[in-house]
Amino acid sequence: MARKITYQQAINEALDQEMTRDESVIVMGEDVVGGSGGHGEMDAWGGVLGLTKGLYAKHGNRIMDTPITESGYIGAAVGAATCGMRPVAELMFIDFMGVCLDQIYNQAAKFRYMFGGKAKTPVVIRAMYGAGFSAAAQHSQALYSIFTHIPGLKVVLPSSPYDAKGLLIQAIRDDDPVIFLEHKVLYTLEGEVPEEPYTVPFGEANVVREGDDVTIVAFGRMVLHATGVADKLAKEGIKCEVIDPRTTSPLDDESILESIENTGRLVVVDESNPRCSMASDIAELAVTRAFEHLKAPVKTVTAPHTPVPFAKSLEDAYIPSPEKIEAAIRSIA
Amino acid sequence: MARKITYQQAINEALDQEMTRDESVIVMGEDVVGGSGGHGEMDAWGGVLGLTKGLYAKHGNRIMDTPITESGYIGAAVGAATCGMRPVAELMFIDFMGVCLDQIYNQAAKFRYMFGGKAKTPVVIRAMYGAGFSAAAQHSQALYSIFTHIPGLKVVLPSSPYDAKGLLIQAIRDDDPVIFLEHKVLYTLEGEVPEEPYTVPFGEANVVREGDDVTIVAFGRMVLHATGVADKLAKEGIKCEVIDPRTTSPLDDESILESIENTGRLVVVDESNPRCSMASDIAELAVTRAFEHLKAPVKTVTAPHTPVPFAKSLEDAYIPSPEKIEAAIRSIA
Amino acid sequence: MSELSKEKLLEAYRMMRTIRDFEERVHDEFAKGGIPGFVHLYAGEEASATGICMHLTDQDRIVSTHRGHGHCIAKGVDVIGMMAEIYGKQTGTCHGKGGSMHIADLDKGMLGANGIVGGGPPLICGVGLTHKMRGTDGVGIAFFGDGASNQGTTLESMNLATVWNLPCIFVVENNGYAEATSSEWAVSCDNYADRAAGFGMPGTTVDGHDFFAVYETAGEAIARARAGGGPSLVEVKLNRYFGHFEGDAQTYRRADEVKQLREEKDCLKIFRKRVVDANLLEHSDLDKIDEEVAALIDEAVQQAEAASPPAVEELLTHVYVNY
Amino acid sequence: MSELSKEKLLEAYRMMRTIRDFEERVHDEFAKGGIPGFVHLYAGEEASATGICMHLTDQDRIVSTHRGHGHCIAKGVDVIGMMAEIYGKQTGTCHGKGGSMHIADLDKGMLGANGIVGGGPPLICGVGLTHKMRGTDGVGIAFFGDGASNQGTTLESMNLATVWNLPCIFVVENNGYAEATSSEWAVSCDNYADRAAGFGMPGTTVDGHDFFAVYETAGEAIARARAGGGPSLVEVKLNRYFGHFEGDAQTYRRADEVKQLREEKDCLKIFRKRVVDANLLEHSDLDKIDEEVAALIDEAVQQAEAASPPAVEELLTHVYVNY
């Protein structure tokens, strides 16, 4: 398992291998080929950040550009999924969900239930999320709490190249609609990734660090911050257990509860806005189902209740920082 | 204060009085006049349930029908608000937000912040929400947790005719974008409502029942269920404090915390789906800021993590019932 | 007209009659209080669903609207199951979990009524795409109303269908109203064909009270799509006999509008006259169908009333594939 | 051309030159690493913003796109503040909180660049509605790209504007590409005028390298709107000189495409030649403006670099009116 590739390459590889394995896997999105109808290279871009580059050369028309019409093509992906295809539709930035949410939450997510079990909708919607690129208020949000709220969707937040590949392959093979969210700051992160295809199951948390003093539940990019802080504090003898749920829906509540039962202390680190968030969700889990074990108030470290600011000085203050995480841990450790 | 009118009439009256008071208040939505271009009555409908009936006769073209084009006209309301109008746009069912969310959450909610304080966007978006009408999965949702998650929006959930009128007048006069959500089952609820205009401020909870044993925080229609249960248990000597936050954003956290400090016990009753919900949000509040006072696990009573089913047998089981609320209280009282 | 066999003509009549009787009966039963929820009836519009769906097989798929019963019946969904669904019973097409606005039967190529105006057109692009990628000659048909024709989701789907050259037909059922609002007011073009041109596809308007006109126009569009010629828009002009939904007093219509329509614009009467006058069928052939359909609808209501509601455990099933 | 005073001609040239130099300079500074975030440049398209906004006063409002600098400058937003905003500084038009994609100045009638493709057209309907209800002769202009012209939000806004008879102009700046995708491929109609017809409004195509052509066409549409004649669509055909955003290698274009455009389709060169040939202005008039603009842009960059970033407390301001 010595090969190292980036998070971005891991996602490309997952798409490539699944497209090779299964004819019904198709990929669509704005500029995922990236040159349709032009006078230069047909696949000039391969996605706005080059993530799908190379797939057109290998898979031809099974990867396709779309006009800018997110309701149209996300809906098309959903419709095709009900016909037995396995579309992977790229929404580019998750912030754009506002122009196509209906197809996701009223259509894809509810078909099976409304139709009394008669539909399967194996669609994957990939999008980038998160702050850190000075991309401002409409290109930096972490909207996974909203998708987690919606029954019928599965929501995936890979935090490493290994998970990115395995979770994406799982998402494609999964028979339910999946929202697959990639943190844009992680694209260049390197890690060990097996060459052969493999799946990482949904609803199984990754215990990134073991420890008896404090449980830290962190999501996506925040797993890296939490792990860094845990390693630092370990040297002082504060042993943190860092849990990466990997999927917020389904949630591996058992692993989290088990850890809290052991530590009695919980910090949740969530890049999203605080109200009705994953931070709230995990705090609720603790106080409703592990109350007797809690030895201290739960601490949440989140973005503030503000849009994402542009200026770096403000964006840095917006994103939960290792310093804030450390302070939260120390306040209850 | 002896006059009794319905929740629906209270809303109509608030619109009427504000339109009379302020020329810049305009009302728009699908069939809010309800007969445009036809060969019969121009204002045949006055809203799909007759709520805006009569406003056209009084205010003429300041209330207007729209084509079915929610992004278009909700966006128009938002744009007009930045020009100094005070539009009240009706979205009919909040479930339709999926076709127009961008104009609400990326535009209206973020203008002021993105523009460095240079915009005011006094738009009100009214919609009905909630289960109980056998209206099935796409016409019965309680999506306020999603709007509460979004910075820049205010979210209002009136539970009585009195609050409906006063909160709506406040919403119209408020300089921020407001999501005003009316529970469809409450439209026929009668209550005392002053004839003259008045406002109910945002962010001030209503303590509907006082009690020292258990704090119940409930939203919208659930306030009625909670109050009914509280009254029943009061006869047995279990004294519940029932808190209706009235607005989920801003939230009157102080009133809730104060009550928890007194009772040490919390039940949250929320008609929305459970994940990343208002139930989570209030549970988080308790465990992060009133942990020392908690004497028992927090209990949440919510809808399950499923779409809203059609059949009455299932819809009844979906909606948090007085029985479930009572059981939750008893389990910790 | 002449190209249709006697068998086909009988089938068409039976389909239209079944829709009409189904809807009239739902109207009556709703008034009696037996049916919950919001119900939108298709009576008066039968020739559209029938004239179009007669061209389709189970591999062809349609998407429908809140006013979906007619499309379901024309696409072959079981009438007994539909009625039970509308009553919210376990024996319903969707086990009572969807109701009138969400009847679907994917095996029959019926991808669902839809509670969201403009919800269907994006989905049909996916149906068309699947057929195209699999190299079948299947098509997808999106039925939607004049009101839905203004929804952005509908408009952008038409662009997408042309850009991807999909075998999709966009059928605007223009019944003159979206709820209480007139289509003459709410639709900015005089003629839907103008809108089709803006999306690079042929557009045709057809009299929706005339089964044969619908059948022929749709046939051309569908044949073109099957042959790889891409999408089309078909505007079907027709009328609904009942209100927008059950309970609508319809004061936005001229007082005698519906009465007149029932007399002058009844696709069943028009059909009967045409086929009998042309000596293609006898009145007795059609009367027999009328009786059989009446019995079927009686049976459907009886079964629906007698059936059990879904058990409470069903609340938690069908959320995901594993529960 | 002749209808414009010398003063107006100088103003037009200054506006276009300011946009060009601003964008060229942002390009250079971005390459040097001084500017954060996503930046989309308007160089090459100056005649469109200028030819249209020259007709407007502060009460008229525009909505713009991710490629908004040119529209901002043409609408009178302060260039010093804009540069500081792009650098993310406290002195920026939006105190550094918005950045390139969110510059707005409502006092100048600039309702914002927009990070959402198709975000602006609905908003402009509200601008038009306000003017209409207040009985002013003000108008609203939505600038959007060929890519955005396929977005449902854009399309439904055009229908709404006609139905409500709003004083709105929909300006499609067709620069041939949406990111890397050609508009010839992604837009299903051959001619935008076809799309306008489907929404009941006049549609015109104009050469966007020719300031005078844009000015005249826009003038007609705006005058019609001011007089209560309702909305129009104007397609401006033009080209961008830089990539979709800074960092784009543009391999989807012919290798020499931009070079050729800069030589043959430069609105500044074309303008200069036209006005000098017609003896309306002298080269020296224009050279002087070139120098002044160069100095202004230098000043803007210097001030932007020297300015402070917003203080951390600003994170929590401007969320609501009370904080």
Ligand SMILES: Cc1ncc(C[n+]2csc(CCOP(=O)(O)OP(=O)(O)O)c2C)c(N)n1
């Ligand atoms: C997105 C959305 N907006 C509004 C509605 C409410 N609504 C249901 S049906 C309808 C009218 C539809 O008119 P049309 O498309 O002409 O169909 P018809 O009812 O005439 O068959 C409206 C506004 C909805 N269900 N979904």
Ligand SMILES: Cc1ncc(C[n+]2csc(CCOP(=O)(O)OP(=O)(O)O)c2C)c(N)n1
């Ligand atoms: C809703 C939405 N979808 C996609 C994007 C990503 N995006 C930004 S600009 C752009 C291309 C826009 O093309 P066009 O409208 O022609 O404008 P141009 O860039 O050519 O000026 C895309 C796809 C976005 N910002 N918002």
Ligand SMILES: [Mg+2]
């Ligand atoms: Mg209609």
Ligand SMILES: [Mg+2]
């Ligand atoms: Mg373009």
